[in-house]
Amino acid sequence: ADEKAVEEEPFELPTLEEVARATGTLQPQPQGTSVDLIACRSLTELVETHEDVYSALRDLGYQSFRPGQEEAIMRILSGLSTLVVLSTGMGKSLCYQLPAYLYAQRSKCITLVISPLVSLMDDQLSGLPAKLKAACIHSNMTMKQREAAIEKVKSGQVCLLLLSPEALVGGGGSGSGCLPSAQELPPVAFACIDEAHCVSEWSHNFRPCYLRLCKVLRERLGVRCLLGLTATATLSTALDIAKHLEISDQAGIAVRSAAVPPNLNLSVSTDREKDQALVSLLKGDRFGCLDSIIVYCTRREETVRVAALLRTCLQGKIRKPLKWQAESYHAGLSGSERRRVQNNFMCGELRIVVATVAFGMGLDKSDVRGIIHYNMPKSFESYVQEIGRAGRDGEPAHCHLFLDPEGGDLHELRRHIYADTVDYYTVKRLVQKVFPACKCKQIHQKQQELFKVTPPSSVCEFCHTHERAIPIQETIEALDITEEGVETLLCYLELHPQRFVELLHPTLSVCKVSCYDGLRQLQKITKICPPIAVVLARRRMAGERVEQCDQLEFDVVEVADTMGWQLPLVKRGLRQLQWIKNAFVSAGGRSGVLVEFSSPSFYFRSYGDLSDEEIDRVCQFLHKRVQDQERTQLYQLTACFKAFKSVAFCSVLSCVDDLDESRSLQLKSLLSEYFDKRRDGDHLLDWEDQIRADIRSFLSNRSDEKFSGRAVARIFHGIGSPCYPAQTYGKDRRYWRKYIQFDFNQLIRLATQEIIRFK
Numbered sequence: 001a002d003e004k005a006v007e008e009e010p011f012e013l014p015t016l017e018e019v020a021r022a023t024g025t026l027q028p029q030p031q032g033t034s035v036d037l038i039a040c041r042s043l044t045e046l047v048e049t050h051e052d053v054y055s056a057l058r059d060l061g062y063q064s065f066r067p068g069q070e071e072a073i074m075r076i077l078s079g080l081s082t083l084v085v086l087s088t089g090m091g092k093s094l095c096y097q098l099p100a101y102l103y104a105q106r107s108k109c110i111t112l113v114i115s116p117l118v119s120l121m122d123d124q125l126s127g128l129p130a131k132l133k134a135a136c137i138h139s140n141m142t143m144k145q146r147e148a149a150i151e152k153v154k155s156g157q158v159c160l161l162l163l164s165p166e167a168l169v170g171g172g173g174s175g176s177g178c179l180p181s182a183q184e185l186p187p188v189a190f191a192c193i194d195e196a197h198c199v200s201e202w203s204h205n206f207r208p209c210y211l212r213l214c215k216v217l218r219e220r221l222g223v224r225c226l227l228g229l230t231a232t233a234t235l236s237t238a239l240d241i242a243k244h245l246e247i248s249d250q251a252g253i254a255v256r257s258a259a260v261p262p263n264l265n266l267s268v269s270t271d272r273e274k275d276q277a278l279v280s281l282l283k284g285d286r287f288g289c290l291d292s293i294i295v296y297c298t299r300r301e302e303t304v305r306v307a308a309l310l311r312t313c314l315q316g317k318i319r320k321p322l323k324w325q326a327e328s329y330h331a332g333l334s335g336s337e338r339r340r341v342q343n344n345f346m347c348g349e350l351r352i353v354v355a356t357v358a359f360g361m362g363l364d365k366s367d368v369r370g371i372i373h374y375n376m377p378k379s380f381e382s383y384v385q386e387i388g389r390a391g392r393d394g395e396p397a398h399c400h401l402f403l404d405p406e407g408g409d410l411h412e413l414r415r416h417i418y419a420d421t422v423d424y425y426t427v428k429r430l431v432q433k434v435f436p437a438c439k440c441k442q443i444h445q446k447q448q449e450l451f452k453v454t455p456p457s458s459v460c461e462f463c464h465t466h467e468r469a470i471p472i473q474e475t476i477e478a479l480d481i482t483e484e485g486v487e488t489l490l491c492y493l494e495l496h497p498q499r500f501v502e503l504l505h506p507t508l509s510v511c512k513v514s515c516y517d518g519l520r521q522l523q524k525i526t527k528i529c530p531p532i533a534v535v536l537a538r539r540r541m542a543g544e545r546v547e548q549c550d551q552l553e554f555d556v557v558e559v560a561d562t563m564g565w566q567l568p569l570v571k572r573g574l575r576q577l578q579w580i581k582n583a584f585v586s587a588g589g590r591s592g593v594l595v596e597f598s599s600p601s602f603y604f605r606s607y608g609d610l611s612d613e614e615i616d617r618v619c620q621f622l623h624k625r626v627q628d629q630e631r632t633q634l635y636q637l638t639a640c641f642k643a644f645k646s647v648a649f650c651s652v653l654s655c656v657d658d659l660d661e662s663r664s665l666q667l668k669s670l671l672s673e674y675f676d677k678r679r680d681g682d683h684l685l686d687w688e689d690q691i692r693a694d695i696r697s698f699l700s701n702r703s704d705e706k707f708s709g710r711a712v713a714r715i716f717h718g719i720g721s722p723c724y725p726a727q728t729y730g731k732d733r734r735y736w737r738k739y740i741q742f743d744f745n746q747l748i749r750l751a752t753q754e755i756i757r758f759k
């Protein structure tokens with residue numbers, strides 16, 4: 001059933017007209033114009049805030065908007081994809097809650113919210129305004145809970161559906177198929193992607209399944225309006241996210257707040273005796289009187305040790321039970337233990353939590369008054385996210401960071417970065433698995449010989465990609481990289497303008513067919529099931545003795561691809577063999593044939609005719625990407641260390657009682673500078689050089705022909721025209737469709753410039 005849900009055919013989508021109706025933005029249809037166009041037009045203009053919106057705001061329990069909210073909400077109500085970058089606690093959730101509420105009031109539709117924090121989804125659900133009926137579906141739910149949630153969705157009892165990314169896109173065999181089939185969902189008004197920075201490959205927290213998420217939302221659920229929410233994104237990351245959300249207008253990045261809220265007071269020190277310094281800090285005037293404090297450590301063991309230290313050293317300072325002082329929290333504790341600590345902290349019965357970064361994500365406690373970093377965070381993004389958990393009520397809060405003067409933390413964090421990188425040899429082995437050679441060229445040549453057609457020019461390409469699957473477990477063991485690591489590399493291949501692969505939904509690729517009535521039964525099903533016939537024929541041709549078989553195991557993706565059939569159809573046909581009674585001896589309605597699918601696999605389309613040089617180029621590209629990523633992370637880490645060091649006191653004693661306002665502001669301005677700066681050599685610029693080179697090579701190859709910038713852009717986008725037909729230009733895959741992902745107008749601009757230079 002899981003497989004089925006994943007591979008269901010796409011369904012009829014809510015049209016723009018329906019979305020427009022739901023927003024009340026559909027305008028009367030002038031004669032002779034299509035409805036879609038009108039809806040489009042009305043949906044690409046920002047509508048003004050209507051009284052209904054203010055009344056919905058009050059329904060949800062608020063009197064007025066906070067900065068940025070109204071702008072983002074009105075964009076969503078106008079059907080415009082939007083990215084909201086606001087610090088933690090500034091009210092991002094309302095940006096999806098209010099439109100979801102309004103859309104649902106006007107028509108039977110649903111809003112999807114994708115949130116990566118599965119463990120906190122239930123809390124998120126219970127924290128929603130009472131008027132907003134919602135359900136959640138994620139892989140930690142029991143079948144029964146999931147069915148109940150799905151029922152609520154199908155019967156239109158809820159207007160908001162919270163989903164984990166895996167529940168939507170599948171992945172690693174975990175949680176795929178959590179979602180009801182697309183036909184069973186009400187029309188989707190819009191989708192909100194929480195923690196949207198995970199979409200960007202340049203983010204500190206890139207999650208490849210987030211990329212597939214945008215695709216699945218668009219292609220399978222027909223979602224046209226996307227809302228991205230994030231608290232941490234540099235300008236470069238924000239631009240990259242905007243690209244993935246297909247936000248075309250400048251205003252699409254609706255709001256970007258200052259990196260650090262003004263009520264946070266920051267300080268840094270480089271004490272040699274950190275334990276002693278921490279105790280002094282907690283006894284001083286700044287932190288001594290604060291009630292809710294989080295101390296972040298990198299390692300789990302350290303959280304336990306530091307919590308014990310604090311219990312001992314702070315004893316007697318305040319008349320409260322010992323357990324009130326400090327407890328540790330990390331992902332290695334049992335679920336119930338973690339809940340106990342979190343609940344005690346939430347309700348004020350625990351003053352200090354000494355935790356790894358596992359603590360605090362999605363924590364809705366507005367009066368956390370202090371954050372202390374016992375170790376250096378791994379990036380500015382992490383730092384800003386972690387200190388952002390303090391002072392969400394807008395009241396003053398204090399943050400202190402202990403920086404190892406010898407750079408010990410820096411070395412430890414560097415080791416983590418190196419651990420994630422992949423060497424050239426591993427890249428090459430993966431690439432070989434992704435692009436196995438096909439026989440398209442030989443087949444084509446045979447056909448030419450048979451039909452006696454003149455051979456085409458040498459640049460003609462024959463392979464139009466194949467569907468392939470590589471088993472996840474086998475691959476990660478063979479290459480010794482994590483599933484995320486392989487997925488990231490595959491994503492880089494998909495993101496390349498040449499689109500080396502097209503990632504599809506992960507699937508079960510191994511099919512085992514067992515015939516309880518022996519080999520005669522297998523022969524019978526061969527007659528009615530072409531995929532089985534193909535498997536047997538290929539085995540026979542390979543010299544295998546298949547006459548004795550009553551069981552077959554094969555790669556179903558490869559078989560479907562060889563036959564040119566769609567995988568879901570092949571799988572459905574195979575599954576049906578279990579139920580075809582008449583042809584066989586039946587046993588309790590079944591046919592006596594057992595069909596099982598196994599082996600969760602990465603599933604994609606890729607070329608099979610890449611030459612050795614092309615394969616090498618792909619490897620070099622991937623390896624360079626991995627190295628760039630490593631270099632960026634190392635650079636960020638060093639930049640982070642230098643910035644903290646520049647504002648650090650040698651001893652915490654200089655800031656235990658009073659804050660040095662000027663150093664706090666200095667650090668804030670260093671952070672703003674970092675978040676507002678575009679990354680050096682933004683990758684669009686990298687592409688630009690390559691695209692220019694390709695345009696030049698294209699023009700010199702066809703120097704006897706005339707092209708306009710638009711004509712070249714069309715060819716690079718794979719669009720035929722009467723003067724430049726697909727039949728001719730489509731044959732040269734070095735250029736045809738090569739930059740399909742690149743903005744069309746930018747391509748025209750580059751091509752025009754190159755044409756002028758060429759003349």
Ligand SMILES: Nc1ncnc2c1ncn2[C@@H]1O[C@H](COP(=O)(O)OP(=O)(O)OP(=O)(O)O)[C@@H](O)[C@H]1O
Pocket residue numbers: 062063064065066069086087088089090091092093094231362363364366
């Ligand atoms: N317009 C408003 N008026 C008053 N309070 C608001 C408003 N909008 C949001 N809030 C409150 O602000 C608090 C923080 O909001 P919310 O949880 O949406 O922040 P967030 O930006 O999503 O934070 P995080 O990044 O941690 O998810 C909540 O308690 C919410 O009720």
